[in-house]
Amino acid sequence: MTTIKTNLVLDAKGLACPMPIVKTKKAMNGLEAGQVIEVQATDKGSKADMKAWAGSTGHQYLGTIEEGDVLKHYLRKLSNEEASERKHQNLSTNEELDQRLASNENIVVLDVREEAEYLFHHIPQAISIPLGELEKRLNELNKEDEIFVVCRTGNRSDFAAQKLAENGFTKVINVVPGMCEWTGKSNRLNN
Amino acid sequence: MSIKAMTSKEVTKKVFNKEALFILDVRNKSAFLDWKIEGEKFAYLNIPYFDLLDGVDEILNKIPTDMDVLVVCAKEGSSVMVAEMLSDEGLNVSYLQGGMKAWSEHLEPVKVGNLKDGGEIYQFVRIGKGCLSYMIVSNGEAAIIDATRMTDIYLDFADIIGAKITHVFDTHLHADHISGGRDIAEKTEAVYWLPPKDAFEVTFPYQPLEAGNDIIIGNAPINIHALYSPGHTIGSTSFVVDRKFLLSGDILFIDSIGRPDLAGLAGDWVGDLRDSLYKRYRELSAELIVLPAHFMMIDELNADGSVSERLGTLFAKNHGLNIEDEHEFKKLVTENLPPQPNAYQEIRETNMGKMNPDVEKQREMESGPNRCAVR
Secondary structure (H helix, E strand, O other): OOOOOOOEEEEEOOOOOOHHHHHHHHHHHOOOOOOEEEEEEOOOOHHHHHHHHHHHHOOEEEEEEEEOOEEEEEEEOOOOHHHOOOOOOOEEEHHHHHHHHHOOOOOEEEEOOOHHHHHHEEOOOOEEOOHHHOHHHHHHOOOOOEEEEEOOOOOHHHHHHHHHHHOOOOEEEEEEOOHHHOOOOOEEOOO | OOOEEEOHHHHHHHHHOOOOEEEEEOOOHHHHHHOOOOOOOEEEEEOOHHHOOOOOHHHHOOOOOOOOEEEEOOOOHHHHHHHHHHHHOOOOOEEEOOHHHHHHHOOEEEEEEEOOOOOEEEEEEEOOOOEEEEEEEEOOEEEEEOOEOOHHHHHHHHHHHOOEEEEEEOOOOOOOOOEOHHHHHHHHOOEEEEOHHHOOOOOOOOEEOOOOOOOOOOOOOOOEEEEEOOOOOOOOEEEEEOOOEEEEEOOEOOOOEEOOOOOOOHHHHHHHHHHHHHHHHHHOOOOOEEEEOEOOOHHHOOOOOOOOEEHHHHHHHOHHHOOOOHHHHHHHHHOOOOOOOOOHHHHHHHHOOOOOOOHHHHHHHHOOOOOOEEO
16 A cells, blocks of 8 residues: 555545546645645546546646555646746756766755655655655755755755755755656656 | 437447437547547547536537537546536537447447358447457357357347357457457357467367368358468468358458457568468459458448458459568558557457456457557
8 A cells, every 4th residue: 555645635436437537626626736636536537537637737647556446646736836936046957967866976866846746756866855844854964965956847946945055055956947857767656 | 408318329320321420529639539439421529528627618619500419428427417518508419328338339230141041141340349240140040250248239139030059250369359259159058169279378168260160050051161361360260151251350351451460470470461361362252252350440331331342342452452562561561550459468368268357347458449450
């Protein structure tokens, strides 16, 4: 059994199409931008439909885990993170980070996306601390380390990098754009 | 306005009769592009149901009022929802009963000819998937060839015409649909025939179908000549029934030929396929009526909905039978092949008896078009 931390778990088990999507759509309305929902369904067709529905609405389809007859779909509510302005000055491209990883340098990759996003696709060396938990988990990181912060598009990692800098971390680099265009080595869960 | 259910049988009638129908397919786009209800005079609009949850306003002007409108989805639920929304806006629409699931399972029996000494041959058109199976009837006995898993349809049909099923055949080990042959044979205590070269991994007993077998159906001397014609699978076999009908399995279709890559390496079997089509079939009478195990496109249907053609006509018109250059032929059947059928490996294993999926799983494995041919 995999348990993934989410903001909401929706039970759509035993419901036939169109109900899983109808219920997910309603549940999404109650979520804040960027929050993650787990939808449990038994309708086999729900996987392709969740993916396609997310694509047409702008929500992020993260992936599906099958446990016996139950399909657990993970989606992240549309957020307008792309629009915000970045403040942290020390930047790296995806390619630069990939090269540093390839040469086995002593660097830390910090992934600040939600746990479900990380689980379905991440850089093998990356450690996961979602942005919302960073403040209280700063003690898991070393102030002297060179830390490359990644998220999906470079915005949550910008907030995280600022937070680290404020707290006395000196070698913090924001990776832009991040996982949405990552082509280097990665760990993926099914899908 | 209340909404009406339209059955797969009614839709099949519209296909056969070349009637007009407007299909609003509310499945997601990839499902629609992969596989849909085909009809010569059918028009289409594909909008996923989940894009209509907030209302149907934006598609109202795209739906004609001067032709029948059918809302289609995978299993019926979403099409009922959308049909009701359209009905609330004053439109007169139907939904497809049982959705594409039912469409995929619908079989339409069509009589394709009489046998010389009394008796008939029926073709069961699986209109949604393009699979064709056959029942040969003579003097109270029947043989079934390339049966689908919807076995009740054959059993009921035999019952109604008062025939006892005595022999069941599969021309080859199918990769695109689950065979009902073994099941029918068990229920009726008929003999189940399979080509042994396709059957070396099967887990159940069968009668080996090899060249030269003559099988009597009824009292009349109806001979089924098994004609060994490898290529699509190594054991593929064709039958000549009553010196009049050539059941060509997945070797030769009306407008295409079998693909050799579904059971192994295309390259290895190209020679066999060419041999079957260009030598063995050439030795047969051009007057034989070819009855294949599939059709690819709706325009291969005859006016009565059946799928058949004179062998001589196919030699003149089927592109796959008219490639002089062996190298070019090899290219056709090994390069640019269409995608392989959904779950074809699992289907093969089910037909070997190695897997026993439940009905729901079987449906899922068979969803989509058959894709057994190359053009």
